[in-house]
Amino acid sequence: MGFPAMSHQTRLLIRGGFFFTGWLMACLASAAPIMDFVPPPAGSYRLERIQPASEGAVLDADGRRRRLSEFTQGRVTLLAFMYSSCADPNGCPYALTVMHMVKSELEKLPETRGRVRFVSLSFDPVRDTPQTLALYGRDHSGAGQHLAWDFLTTRSRRELLPILNGFGQDVGVDIDKATGKPVGTYSHVLKVFLIDRQRTVREIYTTDYLLPAMVLNDIKTLLIEEGVRLK
Template structure:
């Protein structure tokens, strides 16, 4: 219902407020992405590894969350207010989770990972709240919300993936303002932990990401409906 309301709201060019009910057609994409399996995704680099914490506070290797399934991984922080950053990735992930769940053959072969780059504030407890129902066990498409125990644990992971993050500071005092500047990057990782695509906001289009996921699954024999 929320989605439909927002579609109407967007169509009218209004500000974000309560809107009426009704169906609004999806906005057309600027292009039709190539069909799944009609192209090959590059093998860009190995996915970085490191120590992370799940929402229960258990220490894990990140590699546990990047192998065995096709994985879409994004660096986020829960208080991010940049609409084209974390919130946008969150919505794209949500949409993909819903869409993939409709095909039981695919759902179990795909994983979503949101990894915080704010270990100080994004504790496992905060991330559990941030995740909400998305991370509930038993969801057809797994969505893991992860953080790290310290900046020391986080930095090698950020460096390994090439994710820039800047701390926003008060120019006068130099104090951290609690926000971060970053260019959103989302990583598509195959079952063998190889990064096969990197998306920024300019190219993070839900239909195209979906097709890329199918393309990777088809490499190992999947036949999407």
Template sequence: MLAVSLVLLLCSSRAQALERSGFVAPPAGTYRLQRILNTPEGLVLDSDGSPQKLSRYVTGRVTLFSFIYTYCTDARGCPLAYATFHNLKKSIEGSPGMRDNVRFVSMSFDPQYDTPEAMRNYGGKDARDTHGLPWHFLTSRARSDLLPMLEGFGQDVSVASPPPNGQRIPLLRHMLKVFLIDARGQVREIYSPAFLQHDMIFNDIKTLLMEQGIKAR
């Protein structure tokens, strides 16, 4: 997880740069997030290998969702998403009213190599945490199951180059997108790497909870 450790440092540096620039996230509840699209349905595998409908993981709670693959090393890609989620998880768990109404989901782009076991290993302690904020690490049985979900979210991914000699795993190319989903399964915000700012996402989550009448401090 060296790549994630490096990105944690980058996240800290980015936050300091935003602070120096005078950026301040607007207070939660002072604005409204538009309804962008409905999340698609699909068949996924949880990290224990059990088949489930995707709707189980994108409804009923406010959900922060991203597509990743476990062997990504792009500092502005999957490791950035992991580091952002990890930092937010700690903040949300310290906020009354938030932990029990929010979940995170990391969904693999690559069902061939990212098996349920691989996703469980990738998630580490976060995947095994049964007391804190739920963070699900999902994959699918086959690319044919995955494609409708990618299309439904509007998430592009392609093979950037063939694997080097002796390496089975292809290099994938994608634009990182992180989706904020309300409890009804509607996407309310899509973050690109430039906008993965801790306070902004934290306040957006609180705003959606406040829509539900949930007090979150």
């Protein structure tokens, strides 16, 4: 018998309550979230089907032109938008930290091989060239690990915008008020997308509840939904 679908708000309440928002913001600077509650066991709930994953042209770290769908289908995918020069501890660095922690736990499970993927897609195509992301990815993805982590960019902001719009990811270019010129940083709401094998978004995490244990159990839940037996 299937489990009832839970809304984002309901799952957040069950997993510890809204008082964790303030706690989480206080510990973001250290990028070391502390879990002092127990999330629902993986497979004890069902994730809603929210929307189709966006599509568009991207460049991989080798500079090859690809379709985003090549990286968002066939495996459970955790996708985050980022830019490599982001210094906001509440933004890209925090998402990167959480993804590292989740990936590290999944690497311990041989059953996840070939079934889970991590994707970081830059919204700064001018500075985040394939060459830049190749170096960035080398520092973050790790060698000898069985779970892929792809770092992608686009040829231009024009090609990026349809992808952002499809995911509902708002991004603004910060402008110097004195000169009216871009200052090289971006304003954006942190969003991380959990996508199933059929390219359907099943969860959207924002800063308030992007917690490693929650993300880990959600990924496991999708794997269990597919019939994968996790030890």
